[in-house]
Amino acid sequence: MPVQYISGFTVVLEVLSRFWPVWIALVIVMGASFAYKKKLALYGQLFDSGVGIVGVGICLFWLFTAIFAATVSPFDPLAQIPIMKDVLPGAVEPKSGLTYLFGGDKLARDVFSRMVYGSQIVLIIAPAATGFALMVGITLGLPAGYYGGKIDTVLSFLANLVLAFPVILLFYLLVTPGIMDTPIPYGMAGVFFLFPIIFFSVLFWTRYKNRPDRLYILLGITLILGGWIYAGLVFDADPLKIVHIDPNQLNIFVAVVFASSPGVFRIVRGLVMDIKTRDYVAAAQTRGESPWYIMLWEILPNARGPLIVDACLRIGYTTILLGTLGYFGLGLAPESPDWGTAIKDASRLLRSFIHPALPPTIALMSFVLGLNLLADSLREQSMKD
C-alpha cells in the first residue's frame, strides 16, 4: 500500500496547529510581560527593543515546546513504523491517520516528534549545567579576586589548565563508555555538586549568623534539600526515588560543568577585582564585616549584570557543546532524540535524503540565536543605567 501525502501548504498549517499549547502559553506570558513591563525591572526593559522581544520569544517558544512536548508531538520519538522509512515530509501514517510532518528518518521514526522531544534534553541539561558552572565559578572566583595572592595564583593556574584543553579533546577523554567503570565521573560529580550546598550555606551564615531563628531554618532547608539532591545525583541513593540521573547523562553533565566553570571563574575574578576598589566595599570593611559577607552580599549583587548576560550566552554555548557531543556520538544514547545526535545521523545520508537533517539544525540554531539575542539586548539595557 503506497503512503499518502498531504500538500506542502497543509503541512505548514498542521505544524503551526500542533504547537497550539505553545502558542497559548506564549501569548499569555508575553502579554502579561508587556502589560506589567514597568514593574519587571531588567526583564521588563527587554520588551523595549525589537531584538529583546524576538530573543525572549524564541527562548520561551522552546521552553514551552519542551514543557508541552507530549501534547505537541504526534508520535513517540523512539517508535519505528517500518512503512514510513525515509518518507518525505507530509506522509500520512496509514494506521493512525496522523502525519509525519517533517518526514521519517532512516529508522522510520517521526522527525518532527524527535525534534520536539530533543528540546527537552537540551532545555534540561544546558541550563542546569550552566547553573552548576556558575556556582562553581562564583564560589572559587570570589576569593581568588578578593584575596589575590597565593589563592589567586593557584586557582588561576588550575583554571588556565582546563582552559588550555581543547574542548573536543576533553570530551573525547572524559565522555567515554569506559570511564563509567571508573570512579572518576562520580568523584567529579561529588566535588561539583558540593559547591551549591557550600555556596548557599555560606550565603545564609554570613547574613544571619546573629539571628539564629532565621539561620537555623534556612541552613536546615539548604542542607536537607541539598543533601537529598546530592544523594540522588551522585550516589543514585535517593530514598524517595524521585531524584535520579542516568550514568551517561551524569557523565555528560560533569564534563560540561568542568569545561565551562573556568570561564565563569575568570569573569567573576575580573569583576571582583574591579568592584573591590569601590567605596561601599571599603565602608563594609571599616564596619568590620567578614570577608565572605563582603564578597557575597556587597560584591556579588553588584556583579550580577555581566553575570546574567554571561549566563545567557553560556546556556547557548552549552547547547552547542551538547550538540557537539551528540554529533560525535559521545555520551548520549544512540537512539536519543537530542538535536546533535539527529544531526549526526542525518548528515551521513545527505546525498540521498535531506529532510531529516534540516529540522534539528534549524531548531538548534534558532534556540542559540534566541539566547544570543537575549544576551545582547540585556547587555544593551544594563549599559543604559
Added chain:
Amino acid sequence: MLSFVIRRLGTMALTMLCLTMVVFFLINLEPNLKKLAISQTEMHTSAEQLESWLVNHGYRQNFFVRYGQWLGVVPKQPVTDPATGKPAQRFSFCNDPLVPTFAGVFQGDFGCSTKFKATVASKLFPALGATGILMFWVLMVMVPISLLIGILAGMREGSRTDRVLSVASIASTATPEYVSGVIFTVIFASWLGWLNGSAASASQGITFYNFTLPVMTLAIYGIGYIARMTRASMVEVMTQQYIRTARLKGLSFGSVVVKHALRNALIAPFTVIMLQFPWLLTGVVIVEVMFRYQGFGYTLVEAAGNNDIDLLLGCSLVSVFIVLITQLISDVGYAFLNPRIRVQ
C-alpha cells in the same frame, strides 16, 4: 619584556607537563587499556591472554615510569619475547630499539601508532600539514570579511547598517560548524550542485570545487565573533577626542576612518583572532570529520576512537601547544601594538 616572555614560557612548560600527565592518566585508564588489548589481539581471546599482551607490550609498568619513557627521561626497555626469552621489539612496525634507549618526546620520538601500524610522527605531521592548508584558507576568508563587517558596523553606531550587520554576526555566532556544514551542504551540494559535499579528494589536489565548503563552514562561526569585537572596538575609538578633532579640521569621514580610527580599532581584534585558534581547533575536528578531510582533526578522532594511546598523546600535545603559544603571541603582540600597555 624579555623576562616577561621567559616567565610565560616557564608557565607554559609547566602547564604542558601537567596537561600531558592528565591526558596520559586518562588515556591509560583500565577500560581503555582493555579495549586496546582487545582490538590488538585476535577475536575471542581469554582474559589471561589480554593481560599477557598488556604485560608483554609494557603497558603494565609503573605509571610514572611509562610517563617518563614517553617524555624521554626514562630509557625505554625492549620487551622480552616469551617464546625465546630474548629481547624483542615492542612493535615491529615502528622499529622499536632492541637495547634500552631514551626515546621520548624530548628526543623527537612521539611513539608508535597501534591503529595505523606506523610511527606517530609519520601520521601526525602530514596531517598537521593538511590542516595547516585548511587553516590558512580559513584565515584568508575569515579575517578580512570579519574586520570589514566590524568596521562598517562600528563606523556609525546605531545606523541601519550597524543593526543589520550586528544581527547577522549574532546569527553567525549561533551557528556551530555542524549546523552550518549541514545547511551549506544541502544548499550548495544537494540543491545547486555547485560544490562537492566531500573534501576527501582534497588530499590529492585542492580545488575550488572540493575545498570551498569546509573553508566556508569553518569560517562562518568565527566571523560573527571577530566582527562583534571589531565593532565594539571601532565604536569606542569613534567616540574619542582625536576623531572629533580630525572631523573638525575638515577631513572627510572616509579619511578619518581610514587614517585615524582604523589603526587604533584593530588592536583588540588582533588578540581576539589569536585567541580564536583554540576554538578553531574544535571546529577543525568537526569539519574534517564531516567533509572527510584527512587532517589533524580526522587523525584525532581516529586515535580517540581506536584507543591509539601514543597517537592521541601526540595529538593532545600538539593541540595544547597551539593553544598556549597563541595565548603567548596574543599577549606579546598586544603589548607591541599598543604602546600604552607595559608588561611587568
